[in-house]
Amino acid sequence: MFKILVIAETAGEDLTTSTLEVCEAAAVLSSSLGESWGMLVPDHATEAAGKVAPDVMSLGVGEDRYPGAGQVASMIAQVVESTDIVIMAATSTGKDVMGRLAQHLSVPLAQDCTGFEVVSGEIKFKRALYGGKVVVRVKLSGRPMMASFRPRSFTPIASSGGFVKAVTCTVNRVTPKTSVHLQAKAVSERPDVTEASIVVSGGRGLRGPENWHILEDLLDALGPDAALACSRPVSDDNWRPHSEHVGQTGRAIAPDLYIAVGISGATQHVAGIARSKCILAINKDPDAPIFKVADYGIVGDLFEVVPALAAAIRDTS
Amino acid sequence: MNIAVCVKQTADTESRPVLGNDQSHVTDKGLVWIINPHDESAIEIAIKLRDQHGGTVTLIALGPDRVESSLRQGLAMGADQAIHLHCEIMPEDSFIVSDVLATSIQTDDYDLVLTGEVAIDGAGGQVPQRLGVLLDWPCITGVEELSVESGELTARHPIEQGDEIHNCKFPAVIGVNRRIGEPRYPSFKGIMKAKRKPIEKKAVSPASPQLQTDSLELSTPRSEGKILIYKEGVAAEVVTLLRDTSKVI
Numbered sequence: 001m002f003k004i005l006v007i008a009e010t011a012g013e014d015l016t017t018s019t020l021e022v023c024e025a026a027a028v029l030s031s032s033l034g035e036s037w038g039m040l041v042p043d044h045a046t047e048a049a050g051k052v053a054p055d056v057m058s059l060g061v062g063e064d065r066y067p068g069a070g071q072v073a074s075m076i077a078q079v080v081e082s083t084d085i086v087i088m089a090a091t092s093t094g095k096d097v098m099g100r101l102a103q104h105l106s107v108p109l110a111q112d113c114t115g116f117e118v119v120s121g122e123i124k125f126k127r128a129l130y131g132g133k134v135v136v137r138v139k140l141s142g143r144p145m146m147a148s149f150r151p152r153s154f155t156p157i158a159s160s161g162g163f164v165k166a167v168t169c170t171v172n173r174v175t176p177k178t179s180v181h182l183q184a185k186a187v188s189e190r191p192d193v194t195e196a197s198i199v200v201s202g203g204r205g206l207r208g209p210e211n212w213h214i215l216e217d218l219l220d221a222l223g224p225d226a227a228l229a230c231s232r233p234v235s236d237d238n239w240r241p242h243s244e245h246v247g248q249t250g251r252a253i254a255p256d257l258y259i260a261v262g263i264s265g266a267t268q269h270v271a272g273i274a275r276s277k278c279i280l281a282i283n284k285d286p287d288a289p290i291f292k293v294a295d296y297g298i299v300g301d302l303f304e305v306v307p308a309l310a311a312a313i314r315d316t317s
Numbered sequence: 318m319n320i321a322v323c324v325k326q327t328a329d330t331e332s333r334p335v336l337g338n339d340q341s342h343v344t345d346k347g348l349v350w351i352i353n354p355h356d357e358s359a360i361e362i363a364i365k366l367r368d369q370h371g372g373t374v375t376l377i378a379l380g381p382d383r384v385e386s387s388l389r390q391g392l393a394m395g396a397d398q399a400i401h402l403h404c405e406i407m408p409e410d411s412f413i414v415s416d417v418l419a420t421s422i423q424t425d426d427y428d429l430v431l432t433g434e435v436a437i438d439g440a441g442g443q444v445p446q447r448l449g450v451l452l453d454w455p456c457i458t459g460v461e462e463l464s465v466e467s468g469e470l471t472a473r474h475p476i477e478q479g480d481e482i483h484n485c486k487f488p489a490v491i492g493v494n495r496r497i498g499e500p501r502y503p504s505f506k507g508i509m510k511a512k513r514k515p516i517e518k519k520a521v522s523p524a525s526p527q528l529q530t531d532s533l534e535l536s537t538p539r540s541e542g543k544i545l546i547y548k549e550g551v552a553a554e555v556v557t558l559l560r561d562t563s564k565v566i
C-alpha cells in the first residue's frame with residue numbers, strides 16, 4: 001500500500017476539480033518526502049483515477065453511488081491502515097468524511113488547510129483561523145496524518161495520459177445510520193463558486209432578483225470560467241440560491257478575481273472572500289468598507305457601471 | 318425530548334486577534350466573547366423543539382471561567398440548565414474537545430445533541446462528526462433545516478451538488494449552520510430568570526493537543542487599492558488593469 005493516499009470525490013465517472021488539486025498536493029508531498037502516492041476511488045471512476053495517479057485502489061460501492069459520508073468513512077477506515085498521510089478536498093462532503101474517518105482512526109485532523117510546507121522531512125499544514133485574520137502552521141501527531149484542503153489551494157494535476165492498473169479492494173458494508181438521498185441541483189454550465197477562477201457577486205444593492213441579468217451579462221463577457229455568488233441577505237430573501245452565498249456562514253472562496261457588486265463589505269462577508277487574488281468592488285458609497293479590501297474600486301451606480309464594464313471587456317477581447 | 322447543545326465561546330468576528338510574545342498563541346487581549354454564531358442558532362432550534370415536544374434543553378460548554386457568560390446568555394434565551402466543563406485554557410484541538418464532550422454526554426440521557434458545524438475562531442470543523450462516531454449515533458452536519466415528526470428526524474444538508482435529505486431515528490447528533498434560523502434576543506424576563514437557573518460546574522482535564530501549533534502569524538491585511546470615481550473611460554481603464562497589471566482576466 002502506498003504511503004500518501006488521496007480520497008477521491010467524483011462527478012459521474014470523472015474526478016472533481018478539487019480532487020485533482022489534492023492530487024497535485026499529493027505529488028508535491030510525494031517528491032519532497034520520497035514516498036509513494038495513490039488514490040482511493042469508488043469503482044465507477046477507476047479509469048479517470050488511472051489517468052492521474054501512479055497507483056489506484058478501487059473501492060466497490062456497487063449500485064449505490066450515493067452512500068453518504070457516514071458509510072463512506074466506515075468503509076475507508078477498513079483500508080487505510082498502512083498509510084502515513086490521508087488527504088481529501090475540503091468540500092462539504094470531504095470535510096464530513098474526514099471528520100468521521102479521523103475519529104474511526106482516533107487521530108487528529110487538520111481540516112480546511114490552505115497549503116503545507118515540508119521542513120527537514122516534517123510537514124506543517126497551513127490553516128486560516130479567526131476568519132482568515134490569523135494563519136497557523138500545525139504539526140500532526142498520530143498516524144496516519146489527516147488533512148483536508150480548501151478548493152483552489154493548488155492547481156489541478158495534469159493528466160499523465162497513461163492508465164495504470166488498479167487494485168480492487170473489498171470492504172464490509174456497514175448499515176447506514178441515516179437514510180440519505182440527494183436532491184441534485186439543476187446542472188449548470190458554470191463552475192461551482194468554490195472552483196471558479198472568476199466570481200461575480202451581487203449584494204442588496206441590486207435591489208431585487210429581477211436585476212441579476214446585468215450580472216449574468218457580465219459573466220457571459222468574462223467567459224466560461226466565471227460563476228455567480230451573492231451576499232447572505234440576498235440568499236436569505238431567496239433572490240438567489242443558498243449555494244451561492246459566500247462568507248462566514250456561507251462558502252469560503254479564493255478565485256483569481258472577485259467582483260463585488262452592490263455589496264457593503266461586512267466583516268462576515270469579507271471572511272469568505274479575503275483569499276481572492278484580486279478584488280474589484282463596485283459601490284455607489286465611497287465609504288463602503290468593501291473598498292478597504294479591494295484592489296480596484298469603482299465608485300458609481302452599479303446599474304451604469306456593470307454594463308459599461310461588460311462592454312469594455314467585450315471591446316478589448 | 319431531552320436536548321443537549323454544545324456551545325463554544327468564540328471571539329467575535331470584529332475582534333482583532335493579538336499574538337502572545339512567543340508567537341505561539343492568540344492572547345485574550347481585546348477579544349470580545351460571543352456564543353459561536355452557529356451554536357447560537359442551535360440553541361434557538363433546541364428551544365423551539367422543546368416547546369413543541371416537551372423535555373429539557375441542557376447547554377454544555379468546555380472552557381475556562383469566561384465561558385460562563387455565554388452559558389448565562391443561552392439560559393436567558395430559554396435553555397433550562399447548563400453544564401460547565403471547566404478547564405484552565407480553551408483547548409483548540411477538536412479531537413481532544415470531542416472526547417471530553419462525548420464523556421459528558423454519555424453520563425446523561427439525551428435524545429438529541431446539537432452543535433454548530435464549525436467554530437468561527439479555531440475553525441476545527443469536525444466536532445459533530447467525531448461525536449457521531451464516539452457515541453455511535455447517526456450524525457448529520459451542515460444542517461439548515463430540521464424537523465421532527467413521530468419520533469423521526471428529517472434534516473437538509475446543502476452540499477455542492479444539491480441538497481442531501483437525511484432521515485433517522487433518535488438519538489442523533491446534528492451540526493447546524495447559522496442559516497437554520499436567526500437566534501432570539503434574550504428578553505429582560507429571560508435574563509432575570511437565567512440568574513436562578515443551575516449551571517453545574519465540573520472540573521475536567523483535556524489531554525494535550527495532538528494538532529500542535531508550530532507557528533502563528535497575523536495575515537497581512539489587504540492593502541487599500543486603486544479607487545476610481547465612475548466616469549466615461551473608467552470601465553475600460555479598469556479592464557486594462559485587470560488584464561495587464563493583475564492578469565486575472
Ligand SMILES: Cc1cc2nc3c(=O)[nH]c(=O)nc-3n(C[C@H](O)[C@H](O)[C@H](O)COP(=O)(O)OP(=O)(O)OC[C@H]3O[C@@H](n4cnc5c(N)ncnc54)[C@H](O)[C@@H]3O)c2cc1C
Pocket residue numbers: 202203204205206230231232233234245246247248249250261262263264265266267268269272282283284285288300301302303354495
Ligand atoms: C452571525 C452573522 C453571520 C453572517 N454571515 C454572513 C455571510 O456569510 N455572508 C454575508 O455576505 N453576510 C453575512 N452576514 C451579514 C453581514 O453582516 C451583512 O449584513 C451583509 O453582508 C450585507 O449584505 P450586502 O452587502 O448585500 O447588503 P448591504 O449591507 O445593505 O449593502 C448594500 C450595498 O450596496 C450599495 N448600493 C446600493 N445601491 C447601489 C447602486 N445602485 N449602485 C452601487 N452600489 C449600491 C450600498 O452602498 C451598500 O454598500 C452575517 C451576519 C451575522 C450577524
Ligand SMILES: Nc1ncnc2c1ncn2[C@@H]1O[C@H](COP(=O)(O)O)[C@@H](O)[C@H]1O
Pocket residue numbers: 322323324325326353355356377378379380408411414418431432433434435436437439440441442443444445
Ligand atoms: N469548547 C467547546 N465547548 C462546547 N462545545 C464545543 C467546544 N468546541 C467546539 N464545540 C462544538 O463543536 C462545534 C464545532 O466545533 P469545531 O469542530 O471545533 O469547529 C461548535 O460549533 C460547538 O457546537
